[in-house]
Amino acid sequence: MNWPDIERVPHSAVRAAVARRLFARVAARLSLEVELPDGVRPGTGPRIVLRRPGAFFHRLGVDGLIGVGESYMAGDWDAPDLPALLTELAARMSTLVPPRLQWIRRWYARRIPDDGSIAAARQNIHHHYDLSNDLFAAFLDKTMTYSSALFADGDTLEDAQRRKIDRLLDLAEVGPGSRVLEIGTGWGELAIRAAARGARVESITISEQQRKLAIERVADAGYADSVAVELRDYREAEGSYDAIVSVEMVEAVGERYWPVFFATLDRLLAPGGRVALQAITMPHDRMLATRDTYTWVQKYIFPGGLLPSVEALERAMSATSLRLAGQTRFGQDYARTLRLWRERFEAADVEDLGFDAIFRRMWTFYLAYSEAGFRSGYIDVRQLLLERSP
Structure with missing residues (x-):
């Protein structure tokens, strides 16, 4: 099977930097336990394991939530209890990004093709x-x-x-x-x-x-x-x-x-x-x-x-x-x-x-x-x- 968007990591230093800051904010707000290659940042919520943080933040920064899923497919990150982690995110989906930063969505939000022919x-x-x-x-x-x-x-x-x-x-x-x-x-x-x-x-x-x-x-x-x-x-x-x-x-x-x-x-x-x-x-x-x-x-x-x-x-x-x-x-x-x-x-x-x-x-x-x-x-x-x- 061919997976071109998984095998290729997109690159944008600016967007990756913004994604890193947003992720840190979300992790703190949800008290996620974040495991990185250099150690664990403790939290009381579900654990997320960032195996390749650089690739994760570039995918997140360039493609938003599509990038999150593609990053999981690529093995950039994992979670011991994936449904628990995603449930925490879904429960707060509409408020995770503060209103003053909602404009960032225009970077990666693509219009859905509406062809039901x-x-x-x-x-x-x-x-x-x-x-x-x-x-x-x-x-x-x-x-x-x-x-x-x-x-x-x-x-x-x-x-x-x-x-x-x-x-x-x-x-x-x-x-x-x-x-x-x-x-x-x-x-x-x-x-x-x-x-x-x-x-x-x-x-x-x-x-x-x-x-x-x-x-x-x-x-x-x-x-x-x-x-x-x-x-x-x-x-x-x-x-x-x-x-x-x-x-x-x-x-x-x-x-x-x-x-x-x-x-x-x-x-x-x-x-x-x-x-x-x-x-x-x-x-x-x-x-x-x-x-x-x-x-x-x-x-x-x-x-x-x-x-x-x-x-x-x-x-x-x-x-x-x-x-x-x-x-x-x-x-x-x-x-x-x-x-x-x-x-x-x-x-x-x-x-x-x-x-x-x-x-x-x-x-x-x-x-x-x-x-x-x-x-x-x-x-x-x-x-x-x-x-x-x-």
Whole structure:
């Protein structure tokens, strides 16, 4: 695998000097324990180990938070408890840099490419979900569900994933004879559980690898006659459905296309039908402040993605007959889900699947970074029920 931005350390003496001062301020404010090659600066907070401080400060100074992630990928720094360190940072993200220094963001903040066209969406999904079905199987549970679980006391991850799916199907009132559209197939577990209720399911995806395995899993479960899995963008869907269900897909749509997404739901929903969505969200003010910023996650993990606020989604559906009829938040369940995924990923032999050490560090950082977002409350996850206005 080629990693040109990891192998090359950018250089700017001025920006590195500014980054060093900002880091010292943040470390003092959070009381971080900072380990340097020449010793440890004590603190009561999580420890950060700067193995190559020079490279770290140059990457931070030139590329900001993207540089932080790339520096971790390169091995410039480490942390004995990476999620704890990132949670401390996420909890204070909006106040870490003092207002008088916020202008520094213009050095490194790049605008997010907002292209949610069908061609771009296919390429974005291919970048992440078509990496390898074996890779995802290495850290997901046997339901192959790649979204937040919903835990009850005593649940395994598998139990909690099925609980999440069943609650969505209950919200959409899926039962015998229901015509169900699933937007974003994943690897087929929701379609299987809907079919087990006696529903007929049309599931659409733009991931070739996911579709292939989902078809196999549906057939193995005995529901090939009641579940169709099609390679199709949501805008290409046709028909009329009693229930539409979509799990953590709206985040990949792109802000400019949210109205198109909800107009599509409105067009496809039969009279009296219901829509159940699961979505990762962030507070509206944070979304407005960050929506034009190109991030490490967008560069390396989810190109084209943007987390919406509930307010933004409501505005996007305001031109349709759909209205938000109920919602449930469970962000700490996502933090727990991500912790379990990360532990499984760290124990997996991903190198045997063709992925190198930099990829391993990239995904370790991604899973810990995401866990920190939910642990700190910086982001959340919700199940949303949409109905037509009376």
